[in-house]
Amino acid sequence: MSDNFPLFPEQASTFAWQVDYLYFLLLALSAFFAVAIFFFLVLFSFKYRRRSEDERPRPSEDSIAMEVTWSIIPLILSLAVFALGAGVFFRMYRAPENAIDIYVVGKQWMWKVQHPEGKREINELHVPVNQPVRLTLASEDVIHAFSVPAFRIKRDVVPGRYNTMWFEATKAGEYRLFCAEYCGTQHSGMTGRVVVMEQDEFQNWLSGGASGETMVEAGARQFQQLGCETCHKESGQGRGPKLSGVYGHTVELTTGQEVVADEDYLRSSILDPGSQVVVGYKPIMPTFQGQLSEETLMQIISYLQSLE
Amino acid sequence: MTTDTAVTTPPPARTENYLRSSYGIKSWLLTLDHKRIGILYLVMTTVFFVIGGVFATLIRLELLTPQADVVEASTYNKLFTMHGVAMIFFFLIPAVPAVLGNFILPIQIGARDVAFPKINLLSWYCFMVGGTLATVAIVMGGVDTGWTFYTPYSSTYSSFYVPLALTGVFINGFSSILTGVNFLTTVHKMRAPGMTWFRLPLFIWAHYATSIIMILGTPVVAITLLLVALENVFGIGIFNPDLGGDPILFQHMFWFYSHPAVYIMIVPGFGVISEVIACFARKRIYGYSFVAFSSLAIAFLGFLVWGHHMFTTGQSMYASMVFSFLSFLIAVPTAVKIFNWTATLYKSSVSMECPMYYAMGFIGLFLIGGLTGLFLATIAVDIHLHDTYFVVAHFHFVMVGGMVMAYLAGLHFWWPKITGRTYSEGWAKVGAVLIFFGFNLTFLPQFVLGYLGMPRRYHVYPEEFQILNVMSTAGATILAAGYAVVFVYLGLSLFMNRKASPNPWGAKGLEWEISSPPGLHNFPATPIVTKEAYAYEKDDVTPADPGVSDEGLQIPQEEHTEA
Ligand SMILES: [Cu+2]
Ligand SMILES: [Cu+2]
Numbered sequence: 001m002s003d004n005f006p007l008f009p010e011q012a013s014t015f016a017w018q019v020d021y022l023y024f025l026l027l028a029l030s031a032f033f034a035v036a037i038f039f040f041l042v043l044f045s046f047k048y049r050r051r052s053e054d055e056r057p058r059p060s061e062d063s064i065a066m067e068v069t070w071s072i073i074p075l076i077l078s079l080a081v082f083a084l085g086a087g088v089f090f091r092m093y094r095a096p097e098n099a100i101d102i103y104v105v106g107k108q109w110m111w112k113v114q115h116p117e118g119k120r121e122i123n124e125l126h127v128p129v130n131q132p133v134r135l136t137l138a139s140e141d142v143i144h145a146f147s148v149p150a151f152r153i154k155r156d157v158v159p160g161r162y163n164t165m166w167f168e169a170t171k172a173g174e175y176r177l178f179c180a181e182y183c184g185t186q187h188s189g190m191t192g193r194v195v196v197m198e199q200d201e202f203q204n205w206l207s208g209g210a211s212g213e214t215m216v217e218a219g220a221r222q223f224q225q226l227g228c229e230t231c232h233k234e235s236g237q238g239r240g241p242k243l244s245g246v247y248g249h250t251v252e253l254t255t256g257q258e259v260v261a262d263e264d265y266l267r268s269s270i271l272d273p274g275s276q277v278v279v280g281y282k283p284i285m286p287t288f289q290g291q292l293s294e295e296t297l298m299q300i301i302s303y304l305q306s307l308e
Numbered sequence: 309m310t311t312d313t314a315v316t317t318p319p320p321a322r323t324e325n326y327l328r329s330s331y332g333i334k335s336w337l338l339t340l341d342h343k344r345i346g347i348l349y350l351v352m353t354t355v356f357f358v359i360g361g362v363f364a365t366l367i368r369l370e371l372l373t374p375q376a377d378v379v380e381a382s383t384y385n386k387l388f389t390m391h392g393v394a395m396i397f398f399f400l401i402p403a404v405p406a407v408l409g410n411f412i413l414p415i416q417i418g419a420r421d422v423a424f425p426k427i428n429l430l431s432w433y434c435f436m437v438g439g440t441l442a443t444v445a446i447v448m449g450g451v452d453t454g455w456t457f458y459t460p461y462s463s464t465y466s467s468f469y470v471p472l473a474l475t476g477v478f479i480n481g482f483s484s485i486l487t488g489v490n491f492l493t494t495v496h497k498m499r500a501p502g503m504t505w506f507r508l509p510l511f512i513w514a515h516y517a518t519s520i521i522m523i524l525g526t527p528v529v530a531i532t533l534l535l536v537a538l539e540n541v542f543g544i545g546i547f548n549p550d551l552g553g554d555p556i557l558f559q560h561m562f563w564f565y566s567h568p569a570v571y572i573m574i575v576p577g578f579g580v581i582s583e584v585i586a587c588f589a590r591k592r593i594y595g596y597s598f599v600a601f602s603s604l605a606i607a608f609l610g611f612l613v614w615g616h617h618m619f620t621t622g623q624s625m626y627a628s629m630v631f632s633f634l635s636f637l638i639a640v641p642t643a644v645k646i647f648n649w650t651a652t653l654y655k656s657s658v659s660m661e662c663p664m665y666y667a668m669g670f671i672g673l674f675l676i677g678g679l680t681g682l683f684l685a686t687i688a689v690d691i692h693l694h695d696t697y698f699v700v701a702h703f704h705f706v707m708v709g710g711m712v713m714a715y716l717a718g719l720h721f722w723w724p725k726i727t728g729r730t731y732s733e734g735w736a737k738v739g740a741v742l743i744f745f746g747f748n749l750t751f752l753p754q755f756v757l758g759y760l761g762m763p764r765r766y767h768v769y770p771e772e773f774q775i776l777n778v779m780s781t782a783g784a785t786i787l788a789a790g791y792a793v794v795f796v797y798l799g800l801s802l803f804m805n806r807k808a809s810p811n812p813w814g815a816k817g818l819e820w821e822i823s824s825p826p827g828l829h830n831f832p833a834t835p836i837v838t839k840e841a842y843a844y845e846k847d848d849v850t851p852a853d854p855g856v857s858d859e860g861l862q863i864p865q866e867e868h869t870e871a
Contacts, residue, residue, distance in 0.1 A: 005775045009760050015688075022689050023759070030679035033643075037650055037675055041668060044653035045660065050590075055657045057591055059845035066651070067598045067644065074643040078636035078682065085686030086629050092688060093625045108465075142461040143555060145620060145695060149761025152692040156621045158556060159460060160549025163622040176770065180620075180695040180763040182454050184465060185382050188766035272552070290550070 012175055012196065013151035014168045018088045020152075025084070029077060092153065095166035099132035103215070103302075105294045106157040106179065107140035109186035114295060116302060117206050118214045123192030125177065127169055128202035134166040136263065138294040145181035148194050154180055162263045169196040219303025222296055231285065240285060241278050244307035252279040266301050325728065329828040340425035343826060346411030347726070348432050353403045356439065360394035361791065363387045368750075368784040371777045374769050384767040385452035392455025397477050398439050400711055401569060404576035405522075406435070406487055408718045409515050411726055413491060415819040415826060416509050418500025418835040423493035431486035438480025445473035454765060456566075459547035459558040463539040471537040478537075481530045484572070488522030491515050500818070502837035509817055509841045510599055514579025517603035521568045521575070521610065529565035532558065556621050563614035571610045573707060574674075575603050577714030578645060581667050584717045585649055587815040588664040589656035592842040595648040602641035609638045619690050628687055635685035642678050646671060661813070662736035666717035669744045673709025677702060680755065698758025701751045709747055716743070716794065723798065724808030728825040731801040735793060742790030749783025816843055 011017055048057070102125070105112040113121045127133045137146055139159040146165065147154040155165035179190035197205060213221075223229060231240035246261050254277045259265055268275055270292070273285035292300070326343045336344060367387050370378040379387065414422050422428050445451050451473045453462040462470050495508070495516050535546045536558070545551025547558040582593050593599055615623060615631030649671060658664070680702040684690045693699060724730050753776040762773050769777070811820040818835055819826075 006760060006772055007756055019688055019692050022686055023683070026679075026683050026686065026689065030676075030682070033679060034675055037646060038672060040650050041653065041671060044650070044656070045658045045668070048589075048653060048656050048658050050657045050659040055590070056844070056846040057589075057655055057657045059592065060594065060655065062595050062597075067595050067648075070647045071640050071644055075637075075640050078639045079633075081682065081686055082633055082636045085688045085690075086632060088688035089619075089628065089632075089691065090625070092691060142465055143458060147695070147761065147763065149692065149696075154620050154691050154694055158622065160555065161622070176761065178761065178763045182385075182458070182461070182695075182765040184461060185385060185452070187385070188381070188763075188768050191770075 009152075010150045010171075010173075010175065012169055012171045012173065013148075013153065014170060015088070015092060015152045016150065016170075018091075018152075022081075022084055022088065026081065029081070092166075095134040095164065096132045099134040099166050100128075101134050101136065101302075102127070103136050103138075103295075103298045104146060104157070105138050105140060105298070106144035106146065106183075106190075107294075108142065108184050109179070109190040111146070111177065111179075111190070111192050112295060114215060114298060115206060116215045118212060118218070119206050123177070125192070125194045126202065126205055127194065127196055128199045129169050129172050129196050131199065132166055132168045134164055136298065137163045137165065138298065140294050142183045143181050144179045144183045144190065147178045147180035148175055149178070150175035151194075156181055162267060169194075172196045172198055215299045215302040216306045218296075219299035219301070219306075222300050223303055226288070226292075226300075228300075239281075241281060243304055247305045247307070251276075253277060254279050263301055263305075266304055267297065270297065270300065324828060325823060325825045326828050327728070327825055338429070340421070340429055341828065342410050342414050342421050342425065342428060343726075343830075345428050345432055346407050346409075349402060349406040349410060349435070352432075352435065352439065353399050353407060356394045356398035357403075359443075360391050360399060361788070363391035363394065364784070365788060367391060368781040370767065371769070372781045374771050374774050374777075376768050381767045382452060383450075385454075385765070386446075386450035388765055389451050389454050390446050393442060393451070393473065393477065395707075396455055396569075396573075397480055398435070398442070400573045400707055401484060402435060402487075403715050404580060404711070404718065405491070405515060405518055405572075406431070406483070408580065408715070408722060409487070409491065409518075409576060412722060412819055413512060413515055414494060414498070415822070415830050416512055416817055417495060417498060417503050418818050418831065418837060419494060419498035420829050420831065422490045423497055424490050427486050428490050431483040431490070434479055434483035434486065438476045438478070438483065441476030441479065442473050443476075445469040445476065448472075456562060457533070457536060457558075458562075459536060459539070459553075459555045460549065463536050464548050464550075471540045474533045474537045474540075478530050478533045481526045481533075484522045484526045488519035488526075491519040492523070495519075500835050500837055504837075506597065506600075507837055507840050508600075509579075510582035510593055510596065510603075511576075511579035513600040514575050514577075514582070514603050517607040518572055518575045520604075521572050521607050524611070525565045525568040525572070528561060529569070532561040532565070535561075556618070556623070559618055559621060560614065563617045564611070567614045567617065568607070568610040570703075570706065571606055573711045574714075575606060577670070577711045577718075578603060580714045580718035580721070581649065581670055583815075583817070584663045584667040584721050585652055586842040586844065587721070587813050588659050588661060588667070589653050590659075590814075590844040591652050591656040592840065592844060593648060594651040594654075595644070596841070598644055599648050602644045605641040606638060609634060609641070613638065616685060616690070619687050620694050632685055632687045632690075636682070639678070639682060639685075646675055646678075662733055662740060663717045663721040663813075665737060665740040665744075666713050666720060669740065670710060670713040670717060673705055673713060673744075673747065677705030677707075677710050680705065692761075693758055695764055696758035697754040697762045697764055700764050701754035701758060704751050704754075709751070713743075716740070719798075721813070722819070723801070724812045725819055725824045725826070727802060728808050729801045729804065730806045730808045730812060732797045735797040739790050739793040739797070742786055742793060744790075746783050746786030746788070746790050750780050750787055751783070753777070753779040753783075817841070 101116055103114040111123050113125050137155060137157040139157045144157040145154055146157055151167045153165055153167050155163050173196055175194045177192040177194050179187060231238045232243045236242035249261055250258050251261050252258050271289045273287060274283050277283045326341055370384055449467055449469045451469050453470055495512060538544050539546050539548060545553040547553040547555050586593050613631055613635045615627055616635045619628050684693060720736060757773055757776045762769055808824045810824050822831060
């Protein structure tokens with residue numbers, strides 16, 4: 001992975017150089033201020049060292065101009081760094097349209113990955129190079145954090161909701177994956193690797209082995225087995241609303257609120273239906289809290305997303 | 309000794325000093341004297357410092373190699389948790405205010421005691437009860453949640469001893485609140501005649517700002533910990549998503565206190581540094597009022613930045629940006645302090661004695677701590693650095709490099725006053741130098757480790773991180789040796805009969821006008837203040853020094869307490 005005494009992590013994503021450039025900027029600024037202060041401290045304590053016991057320095061006047069100057073300079077510099085940092089963060093926050101989706105579940109103490117095509121892995125994540133990848137993160141138990149230092153990205157994996165993160169790897173190779181949020185006894189064992197592959201190699205890898213059932217297919221199967229279909233009929237005649245075309249659209253609730261149906265909305269509609277009741281329907285949907293694993297839930301949601 | 313110290317001739321009717329005024333365990337455990345309560349805190353915070361230090365030693369030993377060899381994973385997790393709990397709640401937070409503040413603050417403003425002496429004693433008992441519960445939790449089974457007690461791990465997946473430790477921290481919180489209330493009232497109500505707000509030493513301003521944070525912040529963490537305990541014991545869903553709670557809510561509440569708590573730890577240290585620099589440079593602190601108000605600015609802004617601990621949680625992007633922005637603003641008052649301290653040395657008369665070694669060490673290390681804080685405030689960089697060793701190194705620079713250095717500066721500065729004894733200056737310098745270099749060797753490599761991505765709270769780690777970890781452990785060994793040296797010569801000084809004079813440093817300030825150690829009631833008569841703080845410079849040679857005056861004999865305490 002790297003030699004024995006690295007000082008600097010590998011740059012393997014489009015964010016890496018941006019973060020590194022901010023880091024160097026900060027290092028330079030810090031070095032400047034640190035050296036300046038150290039210089040004056042040493043200079044003054046030497047130059048003005050006490051030469052006799054009864055030496056008394058002259059009083060000096062406080063200078064408002066001085067105080068204002070050395071308040072404003074750090075202020076301007078800080079704001080500049082703030083803006084640069086916020087700018088990069090802005091790009092980190094929103095995944096581009098063409099990103100492919102991969103689903104990750106963290107649980108004490110392993111990472112479980114599902115690709116939409118059905119391929120699954122544990123403590124490993126295979127991704128294609130030069131292709132934006134969006135990860136949807138869920139936790140079965142406590143908070144974890146998905147961290148890949150070579151990509152300079154990290155996101156907490158929080159139970160009870162989906163977090164997402166994205167990156168674009170720029171270099172084929174293997175990189176370390178850590179759980180960065182303390183999650184219990186084997187926290188430091190919750191590690192793995194991210195394998196970045198050339199695009200065609202990745203396609204080969206995806207199609208090799210496994211059951212062949214895609215996430216959407218698995219979700220459709222679950223939808224039937226769990227009896228969702230009995231209420232949510234394609235015809236719209238069931239006791240529950242028709243679910244095609246819900247994802248990504250606005251839903252009106254009995255409270256009068258209008259919400260956009262994103263992954264988190266679908267998630268809570270299934271686990272805690274009573275919290276958001278669709279207008280025109282009775283709150284009769286049973287809760288599925290505790291009956292579905294995070295992975296199954298992800299499959300059902302991808303199925304719902306696939307319904308046009 | 310200086311010519312103009314005007315060390316007012318020892319008052320005619322000498323009262324016994326506070327150490328000799330009465331004897332026996334009871335006279336200590338039931339004392340209402342702020343000085344004795346300060347000593348009680350000194351003893352107990354030292355005990356917790358040693359306990360926390362032993363945990364730290366075991367942690368560094370374990371990290372010497374990438375594999376698990378010294379302790380197993382669950383033990384390791386308990387070690388870093390208890391290291392954090394002992395050090396933060398039972399050493400760093402109380403050390404400067406409850407030890408040095410308790411002892412020095414009333415004297416510096418010319419008061420006989422704090423406003424509410426009984427409440428002061430009560431605060432020490434809260435500390436003791438809290439500390440005992442936390443210790444019992446450690447001894448019985450240990451707590452492995454990290455000092456941050458993040459839910460839902462702490463409320464659902466962790467051991468039964470968590471609520472016990474939480475109760476300990478909860479009760480201990482009241483000791484902070486009570487100390488804060490006492491200091492605020494004392495500063496408002498019990499200043500000696502002539503001690504106007506702008507004649508207050510900066511040590512007082514710093515404690516004033518700290519008290520505000522203690523009073524406003526501590527109740528929030530108390531409520532939070534109580535909610536965790538409720539969820540843990542009764543299964544009420546507050547933070548646990550399975551019960552309909554929100555784990556991130558905990559982090560908001562926890563950091564709403566715990567970020568300001570960082571300033572509870574460091575701001576009193578700023579006060580100490582101002583006193584020490586003024587004395588050993590024989591100069592009024594440059595930009596006195598800017599330094600004073602920057603403490604208040606920090607106290608205020610400190611309440612608005614908690615979200616910078618949560619950039620990776622998925623909190624809204626705009627919230628993150630606001631928190632980042634406000635965090636950068638704090639850089640300004642902090643920088644102002646450092647510039648003013650440095651400027652104080654200009655055309656001064658610097659004498660490098662032991663407290664000054666620590667003060668200089670403080671500026672250097674705290675500066676690095678502060679600058680690396682900017683890395684973490686820069687959101688995009690924080691995403692990479694969050695929960696890595698970079699953060700560990702950053703807060704140790706602020707807390708140990710900053711707060712502990714300031715505490716040691718203050719302890720050495722006021723040791724002759726507190727104990728009436730002087731310590732070995734030579735050994736003191738050896739200790740200070742060992743601590744400085746040991747500290748740097750311990751924590752500088754951790755910045756590199758953090759940028760490489762090594763997560764914190766890791767019991768085993770990839771091999772490529774070993775060399776840096778070995779350096780860190782080597783540094784910790786030197787650091788430990790430095791602390792040991794300090795323990796030994798300060799301890800020995802108590803048994804050697806080297807009496808301290810009332811004002812061994814030629815310092816200004818009311819505490820130096822009275823005997824060492826002070827008499828039971830501090831001042832034989834209420835002092836009347838006629839000068840600014842730090843009247844060190846030339847034109848102050850006139851005999852009109854702030855001094856103990858015999859006129860206006862009054863006992864402030866009786867006027868103002870329980871009225
Ligand atoms: Cu973890
Ligand atoms: Cu903070």
